[in-house]
Amino acid sequence: MTPQRTVLIVDDDRNTREGLKRALQGNYIVVMADSAEKALPLLDERTVDIVLSDIRMSGMDGMTLLQKIMARSNPPIVVMLTAYGNVETAVEAMKLGAYDFLTKPVNLDHLDILLKRALHSHEVESENLTLRAQLDNRFGLENIIGQSDPMREVFETIQQAAPTQATILILGESGTGKELVAHAIHRLSSRAKGPFIPVHCAALTPTLLESELFGHEKGAFTGAADRRRGRFELADGGTLFLDEIAEIQTSVQVKLLRVLEERQFERVGGHQTLDVDIRLIAATNADLAAMVKAGTFRNDLFFRLDVVSITLPPLRKRPDDIPLLCARFLKEFSLRNNKPVEDITPDTLDILSSYSWPGNVRELRNVIERMVVLSRTPRLTVRDLPAALRSAVQAEGPRASTVLKADSSGSLAPESMADAERVMIEAALKRNNENRTLAAGQLGISRRTLQRKLKEYRNEKP
Ligand SMILES: Nc1ncnc2c1ncn2[C@@H]1O[C@H](COP(=O)(O)OP(=O)(O)OP(=O)(O)O)[C@@H](O)[C@H]1O
Ligand SMILES: [Mg+2]
Structure with missing residues (x-):
């Protein structure tokens, strides 16, 4: 059995209040207030699940009350009551956060259905919120699941590094969640509203990768029929994710290094120098440090990438x-x-x-x-x-x-x-x-x- 829910009726008309109370008191605990001013302190005194409020009242009106209620943390469900012919205001109320509205005189069957539906969707929503909060706090971060010590360390680094502008290098075997982590960092950063642009470096030949990254001018090479913007341009204001970075050829490594140092580049076949504001995240399942030692990955590029590194532990x-x-x-x-x-x-x-x-x-x-x-x-x-x-x-x-x-x-x-x-x-x-x-x-x-x-x-x- 779910505990009885509490409904607060706010109306300056006594007949409306009493009528609603009679209809509801079998299924709900009913509290009443004859003005918005008297309703507000009641919300502090007790748990209220639903507020049924008239719109036009002497003193503070229902719309103002609604706004004050919505500004509270964890607000109750609010259903507005409005005289017939005042539907525009009611729609306005829904934009402000009211769950729904009813026209007066209130159809009691309709009221019953509406309240049940409102409570149900409110429950589902708060359950979702709780689940999400639990997941975040106890089982992981964003969509990354894990509560083992090595994963907790990973979460800590993500939380520390995400809000900064630092370049991040994600290391780990195939399937350990590198791409997932890259997404999480973007979402937890100040660039979250900007684009997240991934580039899978292994899939492309050096020439294609270069034009993919930097774009090209019309006629820059055979097949370049039009000017094309590269991923660096597309990622402006957001995050560029270079996946499988170990696969890029030395010729492209040099160009990449320059963008990282100067945040400037030219499109392939172009002369205009472009500026970009990007945050770079790179990932690989290869041992980059070993590749640097072996001379197959540029030392200077490695240091540019390896500002903050996150190593994902194998399962x-x-x-x-x-x-x-x-x-x-x-x-x-x-x-x-x-x-x-x-x-x-x-x-x-x-x-x-x-x-x-x-x-x-x-x-x-x-x-x-x-x-x-x-x-x-x-x-x-x-x-x-x-x-x-x-x-x-x-x-x-x-x-x-x-x-x-x-x-x-x-x-x-x-x-x-x-x-x-x-x-x-x-x-x-x-x-x-x-x-x-x-x-x-x-x-x-x-x-x-x-x-x-x-x-x-x-x-x-x-
Ligand atoms: N900690 C995790 N929690 C939940 N799902 C995960 C986790 N780690 C990985 N996954 C899932 O496993 C799959 C592989 O993850 P992802 O693509 O991020 O791995 P990767 O390290 O980039 O692999 P690769 O090196 O092969 O590209 C995805 O479906 C991802 O959602
Ligand atoms: Mg991947």
Whole structure:
């Protein structure tokens, strides 16, 4: 049973007050005031869920009362009462925050329906607000879920760095949430109302990337039929997100360095120097510092980018976050697919938590989506797990599982983690007769990442 709600009736006409009171007092606690001036202190004295207020009253009118109520924190629902033929004012009232209005004489059936509907939508809204607040405070920041120590550190850095103009470098394995973090930083910055412009550097050849970034003049190269504005121009007043920054060629690195130093550039084939006001965020899953040492990434550019760096921990280093992420994705996909899957059995969660997730959160998200789509019960069980995942956890054996359990205390030696990953990769290759595309697919990583890892393990050429 929901507790009885309180309705405050504000009207200077005694008959209206008494009529409404009679209609409502069976279902609500009813409080009355014969003027706006007397209504206001009542709101401080007690919890009022709904205010029913006349518009035209002697003394302070209903519109002024409405504004004063809306200025309060956590205001009640306000429904205005208006004489027939005064609908314009009532519409004005709704713009000021009134939930709805009723014309006098009040149709009591209509009143009943309206109040129920108002209370319901108010409840849903405050539930949403509470959920969001809980998510923000306890389980993460913006849409980034996590409550493990390494993620808390990440949230702290984001909150400190976001409001500044500093260039930010986001590092982390594939699927750890780099793009998500870039978005969060933008939304938490003073540029939130400005554009967020992403550029996926790996997808383009150096020539195309250059014109993508800086734009080009008509006829600058074959195919440049028109003048085109680049991403730097588009991001003016906002944030430019350079994803997979390690992939850009030295020729473009030089140009990028200049924009970062001078905040000025020319379009390809152009002479006019353009100024931009941008905040830069870059991300990569490569070891940029190692690339600098190897001479494949410019030292000076690296230092420009690495003003504040945020390193996202791989999922296997924070198994504590796995149940939370599962719950979030379960909700997301059961809603999206309209399937009432509500729960995961503890032993299934155990297996999910012992797996080493080479594809990180992206892989976990994909696995949960698949499980929800294919499930026939409201509870996900071990039988719903992808076979590949189950056998990977088995192949890793108790060793890998205990290794991973030890990891939750944060005391795991990185060598053993690398070992666990290697066992998984070898098992996936064996299952797929050395077919790397299939193995990579099952592991939830790209073929390229698999090649890179094999290169490390087997000393192979990528
Ligand atoms: N902490 C998290 N909470 C909720 N969702 C997450 C989290 N981390 C990642 N995700 C989700 O996982 C997926 C992959 O994240 P994202 O694209 O940001 O990773 P990435 O680090 O940019 O990967 P890549 O290096 O492959 O580009 C997205 O669907 C994202 O929403
Ligand atoms: Mg990404």
